[in-house]
Amino acid sequence: MSAVIPIRAESASGCGDAPVLKERGQREVFCGLTGIIWLHRKIQDAFFLVVGSRTCAHLIQSAAGVMIFAEPRFATAIIDERDLAGLADCNDELDRVVTRLLERRPEIKLLFLVGSCPSEVIKLDLSRAASRLSGRVAPGVRVLNYSGSGIETTFTQGEDACLASLVPSLPVTSADAPASLLIVGALADVVEDQFSRLFSALGFGGANAPVRFFPPRHATDLPAVGPNTKFLLAQPFLADTARALESLGAQRLPAPFPLGVEGTTQWLQAAATAFGIDAATFDRVIAPGRDRATAALRRHKAQLAGKRIFFFPDSQLEIPIARFLARELDMQLVEVGTPYMHRQHLAEELALLPAGTSLSEGQHVDNQLDRCRSAQPDIVVCGLGLANPLEAEGMTTKWAIELVFTPIHGYEQAADLAELFARPLVRRMKLVA
Amino acid sequence: MQLTLWTYEGPPHVGAMRIATALKDVHYVLHAPQGDTYADLLFTMIERLPKRPPVTYTTFQARDLGGDTAELFKTAAREAYERFQPKAMMVGASCTAELIQDDPGGLCKALNLPVPVVALELPSYQRKENWGASETFYQMVRALAGPNAPAPGATKPGRAAGARPRCNILGPAALGFRHRDDLREISDLLTKLGIDINVVAPLGATADDLSRLGDAEFNVVLYPEIASLTASWLTRTFGQPATKTIPIGAGATREFIKEVAQLADIDPSGVLADADSRSPWYAKSVDSTYLTNKRVFVFGDATHAVAAARVASQELGFQVVGIGTYSREFAREVREAAKLYGVEALICDDYLEIEAKVAELQPELVLGTQMERHIAKRLGIPCAVISAPVHVQDFPARYSPQMGFEGANVLFDTWVHPLMMGLEEHLIGMFRGDAEFHEDAAPSHLGGHGSAAKSKPETTATAVAAVVPDADVTADSSAPQALEAEPVTGPASWAPDAEKELKKIPFFVRGKARRNTEQYALEHRVPVITVETLYDAKAHFSR
Numbered sequence: 001m002s003a004v005i006p007i008r009a010e011s012a013s014g015c016g017d018a019p020v021l022k023e024r025g026q027r028e029v030f031c032g033l034t035g036i037i038w039l040h041r042k043i044q045d046a047f048f049l050v051v052g053s054r055t056c057a058h059l060i061q062s063a064a065g066v067m068i069f070a071e072p073r074f075a076t077a078i079i080d081e082r083d084l085a086g087l088a089d090c091n092d093e094l095d096r097v098v099t100r101l102l103e104r105r106p107e108i109k110l111l112f113l114v115g116s117c118p119s120e121v122i123k124l125d126l127s128r129a130a131s132r133l134s135g136r137v138a139p140g141v142r143v144l145n146y147s148g149s150g151i152e153t154t155f156t157q158g159e160d161a162c163l164a165s166l167v168p169s170l171p172v173t174s175a176d177a178p179a180s181l182l183i184v185g186a187l188a189d190v191v192e193d194q195f196s197r198l199f200s201a202l203g204f205g206g207a208n209a210p211v212r213f214f215p216p217r218h219a220t221d222l223p224a225v226g227p228n229t230k231f232l233l234a235q236p237f238l239a240d241t242a243r244a245l246e247s248l249g250a251q252r253l254p255a256p257f258p259l260g261v262e263g264t265t266q267w268l269q270a271a272a273t274a275f276g277i278d279a280a281t282f283d284r285v286i287a288p289g290r291d292r293a294t295a296a297l298r299r300h301k302a303q304l305a306g307k308r309i310f311f312f313p314d315s316q317l318e319i320p321i322a323r324f325l326a327r328e329l330d331m332q333l334v335e336v337g338t339p340y341m342h343r344q345h346l347a348e349e350l351a352l353l354p355a356g357t358s359l360s361e362g363q364h365v366d367n368q369l370d371r372c373r374s375a376q377p378d379i380v381v382c383g384l385g386l387a388n389p390l391e392a393e394g395m396t397t398k399w400a401i402e403l404v405f406t407p408i409h410g411y412e413q414a415a416d417l418a419e420l421f422a423r424p425l426v427r428r429m430k431l432v433a
Numbered sequence: 434m435q436l437t438l439w440t441y442e443g444p445p446h447v448g449a450m451r452i453a454t455a456l457k458d459v460h461y462v463l464h465a466p467q468g469d470t471y472a473d474l475l476f477t478m479i480e481r482l483p484k485r486p487p488v489t490y491t492t493f494q495a496r497d498l499g500g501d502t503a504e505l506f507k508t509a510a511r512e513a514y515e516r517f518q519p520k521a522m523m524v525g526a527s528c529t530a531e532l533i534q535d536d537p538g539g540l541c542k543a544l545n546l547p548v549p550v551v552a553l554e555l556p557s558y559q560r561k562e563n564w565g566a567s568e569t570f571y572q573m574v575r576a577l578a579g580p581n582a583p584a585p586g587a588t589k590p591g592r593a594a595g596a597r598p599r600c601n602i603l604g605p606a607a608l609g610f611r612h613r614d615d616l617r618e619i620s621d622l623l624t625k626l627g628i629d630i631n632v633v634a635p636l637g638a639t640a641d642d643l644s645r646l647g648d649a650e651f652n653v654v655l656y657p658e659i660a661s662l663t664a665s666w667l668t669r670t671f672g673q674p675a676t677k678t679i680p681i682g683a684g685a686t687r688e689f690i691k692e693v694a695q696l697a698d699i700d701p702s703g704v705l706a707d708a709d710s711r712s713p714w715y716a717k718s719v720d721s722t723y724l725t726n727k728r729v730f731v732f733g734d735a736t737h738a739v740a741a742a743r744v745a746s747q748e749l750g751f752q753v754v755g756i757g758t759y760s761r762e763f764a765r766e767v768r769e770a771a772k773l774y775g776v777e778a779l780i781c782d783d784y785l786e787i788e789a790k791v792a793e794l795q796p797e798l799v800l801g802t803q804m805e806r807h808i809a810k811r812l813g814i815p816c817a818v819i820s821a822p823v824h825v826q827d828f829p830a831r832y833s834p835q836m837g838f839e840g841a842n843v844l845f846d847t848w849v850h851p852l853m854m855g856l857e858e859h860l861i862g863m864f865r866g867d868a869e870f871h872e873d874a875a876p877s878h879l880g881g882h883g884s885a886a887k888s889k890p891e892t893t894a895t896a897v898a899a900v901v902p903d904a905d906v907t908a909d910s911s912a913p914q915a916l917e918a919e920p921v922t923g924p925a926s927w928a929p930d931a932e933k934e935l936k937k938i939p940f941f942v943r944g945k946a947r948r949n950t951e952q953y954a955l956e957h958r959v960p961v962i963t964v965e966t967l968y969d970a971k972a973h974f975s976r
Contacts, residue, residue, distance in 0.1 A: 025512075026470075026489060026490055026491070026492050026509065027467050027470070027492045028470045028473070029467060029468065029470065030468055030471055031466070031467060031468025031469075031471075032468075033468070034471075051434070053444060053528035053529070053557060053558065054437075054440055054442075054443065054444040054528070054557065054561065055443070055444045055446075055447075055469060055527060055528050055529075055557070057437045057439075057440040058440055058443040058444060058447065058472075059468070059469075059471045061439055061440065062471060062472075062474070062475060062479075063471060071811075072438075075436060075437060075438050076436075076437045076440075077434040077435070077436055077437070078434060078435045078437050078440075079434055079558065080434065080435060080558050080559070081556075081558040081559050083434055084532075084558055088434075090434070093434040094434065096434075097434050097435075097436045100436055101436060104785075117466040117468070117528075117529035118528055118529050118532060120495070121498070121529055121532045121533060122532060149466070149468075149495075150466040150467040150468025150469065150492075150494075150529075151466045151467060151493065151494050151495040151497075151498065151529070152494070152495045154467065154468075366512070366516060383474070384473075384474040384477060384478050385470055385471075385473030385474045385477055385485065386473075386477075386485065387477065388477045388478065388481060388482065388483055389477060389482075389483060389484050389485045391483070392483030392484065
C-alpha cells in the first residue's frame, strides 16, 4: 500500500465546518417518483408500478415528456374511492393489476412496487404485498418495494430508495473472497464503459479485484457483495444505499465525486490507493484522459471565469458541481442550495469548496427567490418551474434536471458539463447580438 | 385500483390551477405534499408562461405529519396573502392532503383575511382535471358575482336605445388547447357583428371582472367542459341565455353566428355574406376527391370530438368509423353524435381500451389527443391532434385557432397533412416494390424515417402473427409496426397465395381488407382463405 497524492483535509480553508442556512417552507422540488424516469431505462428488464393517485400518474407522464412515445416500463395503479372506502381489498386489487401487467409485459424480470404519498398516508403495506406477490410470480419475476413519495424523498432520493431496496437481493460473498470494487449509482452507459476501461487498465478486473456497477443493466445480473467489497459512490445522493451496503460488511471509500478533472482523479485515486496500485501505473493510466479534459476545459474557462452562479436545491449534485465550477472554471459561488446535505459523504467535497461559500439546505422558495433577485447572479441553476419565469425577469438560467439526464461524470464529460453552463450564457449573447 | 399507463386528465386540483393561472389577481393556496409543485412546469414549460403560476403549496413532508399540518397550512396562507396581496384567494387540498383532512376552508376562516376566500372541495379520488376546473370556475363566479345578483323576480332592464349588445365569453383557461387563438378569432367575429365583450373569463379576468359578469346580456360558452356549469348558474341568477353551438368548422361557425345574432337581436347577414374561409373551397377542389370516405377515428374531450366528427364527415367527406371521449360528464352528447354516424360511442379513459379499439377498427386517420398519437404511431396510422391532452408542440408560436373561419382553415391543413397525397396513393396501389417509393416509407412529404423497402421473405409476418398471439405487446415500438403483423384471430387460415394477394392491396386499407375477408370466411364457413375468398369478400362488402 503506497499512498499517493494524499487527499488534503482542507477544513481550515474549505467549507468543512462552514455554517449552513437551514430553511423550511415551500419547496419547489420533484418527489422521488421522478427517479423512475431514468432508472427504468438503466435496468432494462425492470418495471416500475407506482401505487398512488392520479397526481402520481400525471407527474410521471408530464416529467417523462417526450419519452412517452416509447413503450415505457412504468405505470400507475391509481387508488380510487372504492379502495379508500374499504369496499375493495387493496391487496386483491393490487394482485389483479399486477397480473394484468405481467400478462401484457411477459419479459419483465423485476417489478418494483413504488410507494407514493397517498399509499404511505393510508399505510398500505407494499412491502408485504411485494413479498406475497414474489411468492406468486416466482421464479420468473422478483417483486420489490420502495417509496418514492414526496413526503419522504426528494427527486434523486428516489434512486437511493430503489437501490437500497435492491441490496438485500444481492448475492453475498464470504469473508475469504478476493477483494472487489463496486461502483454505486446509475451512470450513463457511455460513462460506465469509460470507467470500466480505466479500472481494467489500472489492473482491476477478472478474479483479482473484480469491478462491478450497481445498479446493473439487467436485474438478473446482480453484483455480489460481502465483507471484502469496497465501494465508491458515483453519486452524492445515496445515503440509504451506502448504509445498506455497509450492513453487509462492505466499506465505502471516501472520495469526492467524479465530476471534473480534479473530482474524477481523486475518485479514481481513492480506489487505486485502497487496492495498492502504484503511483506510476496510476499516473500512466489516467494521464491521457486527464490531459484531454484539462485542455478541453480551457475553452469554456474563458466564457465562465468570474461569472457568478446561484444554485437552487434540486438533486444533491449542487455541491460537487459547484466545487468543479469554482475550482476548475473560476466561477464565483453566490449561493449553493441543496435539498439535503449528507456531511459524511460530502466531507471531501466540502473541504474543496472555496472558504466562505454560502450554503443552504432545504428551501423556502419565496425567500430564496428574494435572495437570488437581490444578488442578480450571472446564471441561476433551478428547476423547470422557475426557469422561464426567471428568464422573463432578465436572468440567465440553466435548468437543473438536465444535470441528471446527461452524461456528466468522468474525464471525457468534464467539458460537456462545463458546456452545459456556458451554453445559456452564449445563447443570451447571440440573441442580443 | 385502475392500471394506468397514460392518464387523459390530471387530478382535479390541476383544473383548479388552470383557473387560478388564467385569472389575474387571484392566488391559490394548495395543501399538498412536497413534489406536487411539478404541476408548475405544465404552465412554465408546456404553455411557456413567463411567470410562476399564482399557487402556494404547503409542501408538507413526513416529519410534518407527526406535527401540526394545519398550522403549516395557516402559515402558508398568511404568507401568501402578505406577499402577493391578491384580491381573492382560493384554498384547497390535493389528493394526499384530502386524506389527512385538515379543512383548508375552515382554517382560512380563522385567519380572517380581508379578501374573499373560496374553499374548494375537489374529490381527488372520484373526479378529474376538467371537473376540477369547472367546479373551481363556478365557485369563484358564485362567490364574486353572487353578491351582485338581482332580487328574485326582478325584471331585467332592457338595452338602452342605440347601445350595442354586450356578452361575456366563458371558458378559455390556462393550459387549454388553442384557447389563446380561439379567443382572438371569436372576439373578432363578435366585434364584427357589432357585439361588445363585457368580460372574458377565466382567461385574463380579475376578481373585479368576475363580479361584473352579470352586466352582460348573454354568454358565449366556448368550452362547455369548463364553463357550462357556470353558464347555467348565470342563466338562473342573472337571466342570461348562453350559446350552445361550438364554432369549430365553417358550418358550425355560420350556425354560431346565427345563434349569437338571435340572442343579441341583430342582423348577421352582412357578416355571413363575407364569411371568409378557404376550407370549403379547398375541400371542394378536385385534389380533395381522394379524401372521400377515408375512414377516420375521433377521440378527445367531448366538445372537440363531437365538433371534429362533424367537420370530418360534413366538410371533408371522411367516414367516421369511431368516436369517443374521456369526458364522462359529457357522455350523452357524444352518444348523440355517434348515432349520426351509426357507430357506438366509446366513453372511456382507459388508454389500453382505446388502443384496442383503434387496432380493431383499422382507420386510415386518427383524430385524437397526444395519447392517440402514441397509439397511431405504434399501429403506423396517420394522426392529427384535435384535443387536450397535448404536448408542447401544440402550444405553437403562430396563430392557429380551431374555432371560427380561420380555425376551419387550420383544421383542413392539419388533418390532410399526415395523409399520403392522392397520386402517390394511386401509384403505390398500381406498382409495388419501388425502392424509395414504397408502402413502408412514411408519406414522402413527411420525410424523416422512411425506411428502405424490407426485403424479408413474405411469410415471416404471418409466421410471427401465428406464434405471437398478442403481437401488439412488444417492447420495441421504435418503428411503427407493419400492419400485416397483426394477429390472425379468425379460425380460417390463409393460403400462401392469398396472403401474397393481400399484400397487393394498398397498405392503408389492407388491415380492413384482412378483417373483412376473415369475417366473410367465418360467416361462410370457409376453412382456408384463398385468392377467390379474398375477391368474394371484396365483392360482398362493396355492396
